Every structure is written in structure tokens, then in C-alpha cells.
Amino acid sequence: xxxxxxxxxxxxxxxxxxxxxxxxxxxxxxxxxxxxxxxxxxxxxxxxxxxxxxxxxxxxxxxxxxxxxxxxxxxxxxxxxxxxxxxxxxxxxxxxxxxxxxxxxxxxxxxxxxxxxxxxxxxxxxxxxxxxxxxxxxxxxxxxxxxxxxxxxxxxxxxxxxxxxxxxxxxxxxxxxxxxxxxxxxxxxxxxxxxxxxxxxxxxxxxxxxxxxxxxxxxxxxxxxxxxxxxxxxxxxxxxxxxxxxxxxxxxxxxxxxxxxxxxxxxxxxxxxxxxxxxxxxxxxxxxxxxxxxxxxxxxxxxxxxxxxxxxxxxxxxxxxxxxxxxxxxxxxxxxxxxxxxxxxxxxxxxxxxxxxxxxxxxxxxxxxxxxxxxxxxxxxxxxxxxxxxxxxxxxxxxxxxxxxxxxxxxxxxxxxxxxxxxxxxxxxxxxxxxxxxxxxxxxxxxxxxxxxxxxxxxxxxxxxxxxxxxxxxxxxxxxxxxxx
Numbered sequence: 296x297x298x299x300x301x302x303x304x305x306x307x308x309x310x311x312x313x314x315x316x317x318x319x320x321x322x323x324x325x326x327x328x329x330x331x332x333x334x335x336x337x338x339x340x341x342x343x344x345x346x347x348x349x350x351x352x353x354x355x356x357x358x359x360x361x362x363x364x365x366x367x368x369x370x371x372x373x374x375x376x377x378x379x380x381x382x383x384x385x386x387x388x389x390x391x392x393x394x395x396x397x398x399x400x401x402x403x404x405x406x407x408x409x410x411x412x413x414x415x416x417x418x419x420x421x422x423x424x425x426x427x428x429x430x431x432x433x434x435x436x437x438x439x440x441x442x443x444x445x446x447x448x449x450x451x452x453x454x455x456x457x458x459x460x461x462x463x464x465x466x467x468x469x470x471x472x473x474x475x476x477x478x479x480x481x482x483x484x485x486x487x488x489x490x491x492x493x494x495x496x497x498x499x500x501x502x503x504x505x506x507x508x509x510x511x512x513x514x515x516x517x518x519x520x521x522x523x524x525x526x527x528x529x530x531x532x533x534x535x536x537x538x539x540x541x542x543x544x545x546x547x548x549x550x551x552x553x554x555x556x557x558x559x560x561x562x563x564x565x566x567x568x569x570x571x572x573x574x575x576x577x578x579x580x581x582x583x584x585x586x587x588x589x590x591x592x593x594x595x596x597x598x599x600x601x602x603x604x605x606x607x608x609x610x611x612x613x614x615x616x617x618x619x620x621x622x623x624x625x626x627x628x629x630x631x632x633x634x635x636x637x638x639x640x641x642x643x644x645x646x647x648x649x650x651x652x653x654x655x656x657x658x659x660x661x662x663x664x665x666x667x668x669x670x671x672x673x674x675x676x677x678x679x680x681x682x683x684x685x686x687x688x689x690x691x692x693x694x695x696x697x698x699x700x701x702x703x704x705x706x707x708x709x710x711x712x713x714x715x716x717x718x719x720x721x722x723x724x725x726x727x728x729x730x731x732x733x734x735x736x737x738x739x740x741x742x743x744x745x746x747x748x749x750x751x752x753x754x755x756x757x758x759x760x761x762x763x764x765x766x767x768x769x770x771x772x773x774x775x776x777x778x779x780x
Contacts, residue, residue, distance in 0.1 A: 308548070312512045313540045314520075315469035315505060316423075319482060321461050321492045322430060322500040323366045329429045329459035330357030330399065337498050341452035349429075349457035351395025356586050359383075363459035364406075366491040367427045368592060369600050370461055371407025373489045373607060374422050378597050381406040381427070383587040387580045391451050392432035400428035400462075402581040406590065412465075412485070413609050414477045415627045421466035432456035433499075455499075461491075467506070467517060472533040479503060479529060484608040484631060496527050503532055507539040509547065518543075519553045523560055523567055535560040539567050611635050620648030625656050634659065640669030646676040654679070658690045659697060666700035667693070675703040687763050688712045712764070720757075720765055724773050727756045739778045750774055 307313055325335050331348035347355040368378045384402040410422030432453040439445030463482065469475050483501060486494040494501040508520040523539060526532045543553050557570035606614070608630050615626040615635045629635040634655055642648045654676060659667065675696070679689040684707060692706045728735045731753065738749040754770045 307509065307540055308544050310512050311509050311540075311544050312514070313470055313472075313536070314467050314508045314510060314517065315472075315475050315536060316467035316520075317463075317465045317469065317475060317478060318504040318506070318522075319463045319465075319479065320430075320502045320504070321370075321463065321486060321494060323363050323459040323461060324490070324492050325360055325362045325366065325459055327360060328457040329360050329363050329427070330457060333457065335458050336454075337500065339454055341450075341454060344454045345456070350453060351393070357399065357584075359587065359590075360459060363427065364590060365600075366459075367406050367425070367461050368597065369489050369604070370463075370486065370491050371410065371425050372597065372600050373485050373604055374407070374410035374412060374425060374463070376407035376410035376422060376425055378407055378592055378600075380404065380592070381590040383427075383584045383590075384581045385584050386428075388578075390431070390434075391449070392434045392453075393456065394432075394453065398429060398431065399584055399587070400581075401426035404589075412478065412481055414474065414481055415612070415623070416474075416477065418468075418474060418477075420468045420474075420478050423464045423466050425461050425463045428460050428462060430455050430458040430460045467508075472536040475505065475536055476529045476533050479532060480631070481608060488605055488607055490605075496529075499527065502527060505532060505536055505539075507536055507543070508553075509540050509543045518547075519555050521553055521555065521567075522557045524557050524570065526560055531560055531562055534562075534565060535567060538565065542567070615639060615652075618642050618648050621652045625652045628656050632660070634664070637664075637667065637669060637672065641672040641676065644669055644673035646673040647680050650680055651676050654689060654693060658693050661697060664697045666698070667696050671696055671701075671703060678703060678707065682769065683707070684712055685763065685765060686767055687758070720761070720769060721773060723757055723760050723765070724753075724770065724777070727753060727760060728777070731756065738774070746778075 322335075327333060328335050328344075328349055331346050333344045333346050333349055336344060348357055371378050381401055382404040383399055385397040386400045386402070387397045389396050405424045405426030407425040408423070410425065411419050412422060413419050432451050433455050435450045435452070436446035436448075437450060438447030465478065469478060483494045483496075486492045486501070492500060496502070503526045505523045505526060506520045507523060508518045510516055510518050521539060521543075523535045526535055539558065546553050558567040559570050560567055611630045612623070612626040612635075615621050615629060615638065616623060618639060621629075621638070626635070629638055629652065638648075638651050638655055641651050651672065655672070672693075675684075675689060675692055678684045679686065684692065684703075688707065688710075691710065692703050692712070695701065695706050695710075696703060734749055734752055738746055738753065741749060750771060753774060754767055757765050757770050758767070
């Protein structure tokens with residue numbers, strides 16, 4: 296019996312533990328393919344970026360792309376891997392999307408081994424290997440359910456065949472679906488930071504396979520796993536892992552055991568479906584490609600790569616938190632959006648760190664924020680912290696700064712924003728209290744939870760009366776002062 300499809304992450308039944316390892320395939324952003332001069336470009340007309348080499352025609356010979364090898368080593372070092380001498384191997388299998396009937400990959404001597412990736416919550420996932428290989432073509436099955444078994448025919452686009460990939464294989468250190476999503480988010484941030492891939496899951500330049508198994512809580516065994524192929528979004532990744540883990544628990548508890556196989560995720564139905572039996576390494580009959588010489592990176596080359604690495608996401612989060620007043624959650628959002636440098640520069644210009652982070656996280660969630668300068672942001676935060684602008688007004692000013700640029704004081708003046716005098720605010724509050732005596736009595740007599748709820752109501756009434764010109768923090772201070780009288 297299959298577990299019910301659900302969009303929410305659910306805990307496993309008591310006594311069971313989830314074990315997940317991820318294989319992430321990342322297309323490198325080189326100008327040309329891995330072993331030929333064809334363009335590495337997404338979205339072109341099918342079968343226009345092809346040649347005898349990537350079509351596997353007789354007599355053609357591959358030539359390694361030096362930039363792809365350099366990118367792969369850069370990524371390996373960013374993931375803390377040892378970069379070593381490597382050998383290209385032929386991985387033999389027949390699928391129509393690889394016309395030469397084998398894929399050039401790396402087997403027992405990959406470029407990068409033994410790395411690690413620290414997640415935002417501090418959990419560390421080991422990296423088994425990160426090896427170079429060529430991508431396959433894209434097959435589209437027409438008719439039926441879009442799968443090979445019930446399709447009327449298939450179309451193959453070889454534009455992607457031969458595009459350089461790095462496959463990053465994690466160790467089975469992931470214990471929840473959220474950790475799996477966090478791992479992919481962090482890996483994507485590293486890829487963007489070092490500039491080796493655009494990592495666009497929606498275009499297929501970053502694809503995830505999830506190896507899922509379960510075991511009794513506290514055990515250290517690795518039980519039969521199933522590999523869920525080609526997950527193309529974080530939402531699908533989380534849902535597929537949860538479904539598959541629950542399916543495994545139900546099989547084990549009913550006296551059955553899962554079959555080692557690949558499975559496919561059906562997003563519409565919220566379930567995995569069987570694919571093919573999972574091959575082991577010997578089934579691919581790996582052997583060294585006789586047309587390609589081994590890679591032998593020199594120590595000076597690796598040292599130069601290390602010296603050129605930019606600050607990575609974990610270091611940038613730590614640097615942002617170190618300024619004080621910025622929490623870990625806000626730091627993670629700011630680094631993911633690439634807004635951490637803006638915040639640090641504004642703080643260096645004198646802005647309050649906590650207010651700056653809050654304003655940017657909450658009110659600058661847009662791709663179009665390049666017009667906001669550190670000095671302008673610092674000036675805006677200074678106006679807000681000095682009481683010259685309310686939080687609502689500051690939000691509106693920041694939105695205009697992002698859209699059209701400009702100095703915050705000029706925008707505020709043009710919009711008619713000005714600080715509301717304390718006496719005027721107190722008078723408005725007195726009127727609100729007089730108009731809402733029951734709410735005021737409950738506020739004065741209530742506990743902390745009740746007061747918080749009623750403070751929101753009373754503050755809303757003041758905001759309405761002042762047309763948003765009052766400062767929320769000032770209203771709360773006045774409410775507390777009145778209640779203590």
C-alpha cells in the first residue's frame with residue numbers, strides 16, 4: 296500500500312531514520328562543449344549545435360576543454376575537496392540520447408574527492424567526489440503519459456550531448472527533506488559564487504538525483520536505497536524524499552523490502568513510480584578512454600585556484616553576523632540574494648545593523664535593487680531610527696529608491712512624509728482609547744499575549760487615524776506608558 300500523497304513534509308514513523316545522499320549534476324558555463332567546439336548554449340533550435348564529435352561519428356576524436364577542467368577544479372576546491380590526477384573513462388550503455396553508446400565520464404580516478412559542505416544550520420554533509428563528465432542529449436517522449444513505456448514516438452535533441460558537467464556526489468549524511476533542500480540551496484550558492492555555472496534548475500543546468508533509504512533509529516547500517524531521478528525543483532526534491540521514505544517504512548514494516556531501482560517523481564500525482572533496476576558500476580563496463588590522456592594538475596595550478604577563490608557563502612554569512620545585530624536567518628537570506636555587501640557597506644557608513652538587515656530582508660526582495668546605494672540605504676535607516684520616518688514610510692521610500700533611485704530625504708519630502716510630533720500622536724491615541732474602551736480595558740488587564748494582540752489592534756486604529764504617519768514603535772511606547780498610569 297502506497298503512502299498518501301502530500302505536499303507537506305511529515306516525520307517518519309517513530310523508530311525510523313531517513314538516510315539520503317544526493318547526486319547533483321551541474322552544467323558548466325563554458326562557451327563550448329566538453330570535447331568539441333560546438334556551442335554550449337541553452338534554448339537554440341534542436342540539433343543545431345552538433346558535430347561529428349558530439350554525435351559520435353566514426354573517426355572523430357575528442358579534445359578536452361581546458362576551461363571546463365579549470366572550472367571543475369575550482370568547484371572542487373570551493374567544496375573543500377582534494378584535487379588529484381584524474382582519468383577519463385567510457386561508461387558503456389545504450390540510450391538513444393548518447394549516439395556513440397557510451398558516455399565519457401570519470402570512474403575510479405575522479406578530479407575531486409573527499410570534500411564537505413556546511414549548511415546554514417551548521418550541519419555538515421560530506422562530499423564523496425565531484426567528477427567531470429559529458430551531458431547526454433534530451434529525449435522527449437510523445438504521447439501517452441510522456442514516459443517511454445506508453446509513448447507513441449520519441450524526439451531527441453543532441454544540442455545538450457557533450458555539454459560539460461560536474462557530478463557532485465554527497466555522502467549519505469542527510470537526515471531530513473529540509474536538509475536536502477538546504478544542501479542544494481547552499482551548493483547552488485557556491486556555484487554562483489565561484490562563477491562556474493548559472494545553476495538554473497528550471498533550464499536543467501542543475502539537476503538532482505536523490506538516493507533514499509530508511510533504517511531503524513540509532514542503527515548505522517545502510518539499507519536498500521532507491522534513486523529518484525532528475526528532480527528539477529526544491530519543492531519536488533522535498534516531496535519526493537518524503538514520499539519515498541514513507542513508502543520504504545511501509546514496506547519494511549509489512550515484512551517486505553524495497554527493490555534497488557531508479558524511480559521517477561510524478562509531481563501531479565505526488566508520488567514516485569518505478570523506472571529501471573539500478574545498475575551497479577560493473578554493469579557499465581568502465582574502462583579508460585584510449586583517446587584521452589590522464590589529467591595531472593600541478594601543485595602551482597591548484598594553489599593559484601585557491602588564491603583566486605572569492606569569499607564563499609558560509610564565510611560571507613559569518614562576516615555579516617560579525618557586524619552585530621544581524622541574525623543567522625537574515626544573514627542567510629541576504630547572502631542568498633547577494634545583498635550582504637550592500638548591508639555591510641551601509642553599516643560601515645553608520646547605519647544600525649539590525650534595522651538595516653530588517654529593512655532589506657523584508658522590503659527589498661526584488662531583483663531590481665541596483666539603484667540602492669550603501670550611502671542612500673544608510674541615510675534611509677538613519678531617518679527611520681531618528682524617528683523622522685515611520686517603518687511604513689521607510690518601506691515606501693526604499694521601494695522608490697529601488698525603482699527610480701534618488702536620495703531618501705528628497706523622496707520623503709516629495710511624498711509629504713514627516714515625523715509626527717509626540718504631542719500630536721499622544722492626542723490621537725487618547726481619541727482611539729476613548730473610542731475603544733473595551734479593548735483598552737482588556738489591554739490593561741491582560742497578560743503579555745493578550746496585550747500583544749490588543750496592541751496590534753490599537754496601533755492599527757492609530758495608523759488609520761494618522762493615515763500611516765505614526766511610528767509603530769512610538770505607539771507601543773505610549774500604550775505601555777498609559778497602561779502604567
